[in-house]
Amino acid sequence: MKYSLIGLIVFLFACNNQPDKNNETSGLATIAAPTQINYKLLKDYPHDSTSFTQGLVFSNGTLYESTGNPEGTLNNGSWVGTVDLATGKQNKQAMLDAAFFGEGITILNNKIYRLTWQNRKGYVYDAASFKLLNEFSYDHEGWGITHNGKELIVSDGSSSIYFWDPATCKEIRRISVQDNNGLKNNINELEFINGFIYANVWQTNDILKIDPATGNVVGRLDLAALKQQFPELNDASESNKVLNGIAYDSSNNRVFITGKNWSKLFEIQLLN
Numbered sequence: 001m002k003y004s005l006i007g008l009i010v011f012l013f014a015c016n017n018q019p020d021k022n023n024e025t026s027g028l029a030t031i032a033a034p035t036q037i038n039y040k041l042l043k044d045y046p047h048d049s050t051s052f053t054q055g056l057v058f059s060n061g062t063l064y065e066s067t068g069n070p071e072g073t074l075n076n077g078s079w080v081g082t083v084d085l086a087t088g089k090q091n092k093q094a095m096l097d098a099a100f101f102g103e104g105i106t107i108l109n110n111k112i113y114r115l116t117w118q119n120r121k122g123y124v125y126d127a128a129s130f131k132l133l134n135e136f137s138y139d140h141e142g143w144g145i146t147h148n149g150k151e152l153i154v155s156d157g158s159s160s161i162y163f164w165d166p167a168t169c170k171e172i173r174r175i176s177v178q179d180n181n182g183l184k185n186n187i188n189e190l191e192f193i194n195g196f197i198y199a200n201v202w203q204t205n206d207i208l209k210i211d212p213a214t215g216n217v218v219g220r221l222d223l224a225a226l227k228q229q230f231p232e233l234n235d236a237s238e239s240n241k242v243l244n245g246i247a248y249d250s251s252n253n254r255v256f257i258t259g260k261n262w263s264k265l266f267e268i269q270l271l272n
Contacts, residue, residue: 031180037209037221038271039255044230046088047258047265050076055104055114055145055189056245058256059127063247065090066105066114068260069098075261078102080114080125088265093130094123104144104189106152108166113152115142122169136169144190144199148212153197155190159183161197161215175215177208184208184217191246193255193270200244207246207257219272223257226266233262 047053052075055066062082069078078096083089094114096102101117111133112125118141124134140162144155151172152164162174177184177199186202196218197210205227209219223243227233235241245258245265258265 031178031216032218033180034209034217034220035272037207037219039221039223040269040271041226041266042254042269043267045085045265045267047083047262048076048088048090049261049263051090052260053245053258053262054102054260055080055106056191056247056256056258057105057107058247058249059107061251063256064105064107064112065245066102068102068117069096070101078116080105080112080130083265085265094125094132103142104146104155106145106147106190108147108149108152111166113145113147113166113169115145115154117142124169138169138171143188143202146190146192146197148192153190153192153212155187155199157186157188157202159185159187161187161190161199161210161212175212177210177215177217179217189244189246191248191255193248198246198248200246202244203242205243207243221270230264233259233264235261 052068052070054068057064063085065083066080067078069075079092081093082091100119103115103117105112105114107127110127112127114123120138122136125132140156143157146153152166154162154164159177160174163172165172177187188200188202191198197212199208205222205224207221208217211218233241241259241261243259247256255268
């Protein structure tokens, strides 16, 4: 009887210590579904379709772009430079060797911060002269980068977003991007707009609006209709001609968007 009682106690203890699957997902129930973000198309501009766009920034009245150099794809290299909105013509300023795959850029305190993909190496340039000021390294892939005025904000293609000290380019903290259905992976090019992180999701037509304090997705901008309106932006391969590139002009409250090897760049206004 003694052993039976002990066995019963062990059994009940084991049952009570099994993982609670309901608790694993209960946190998601508290996250509201993202609201739909509406937009107004203001204007379209020409864009060089040989540019494999990785980063887009609007600063001091000038549009800056960075590109990658995918093997076997029609492209014009990995460069950072300025782009004339009216013509789409680039002024390439900082080229990378073919061994390096360029990724996103941002401009903070008159410095351009540039990432590379799998090389785990970044560069800092003077924004006026494009003179190389510094190089740095990181321990994950580099995809998108923006800033909130104090910290650099970086993505690596996962559901993680990293906050870096701009003086050292070292991680301060990180968040996980999630909505009411779970983690959101493939977070790509980033832009900080009115207190929120806006992010392209690789191989989709979505731009997510992310709360930087929690990582929760609070809004979703679906640009599938834009690609239907301009069929030349589509490609049979999902990895080509994908939406990538967000730049915010805070002075005029307008957003520029484009994609990899797109022949168009668009000026839109977010309506909510």
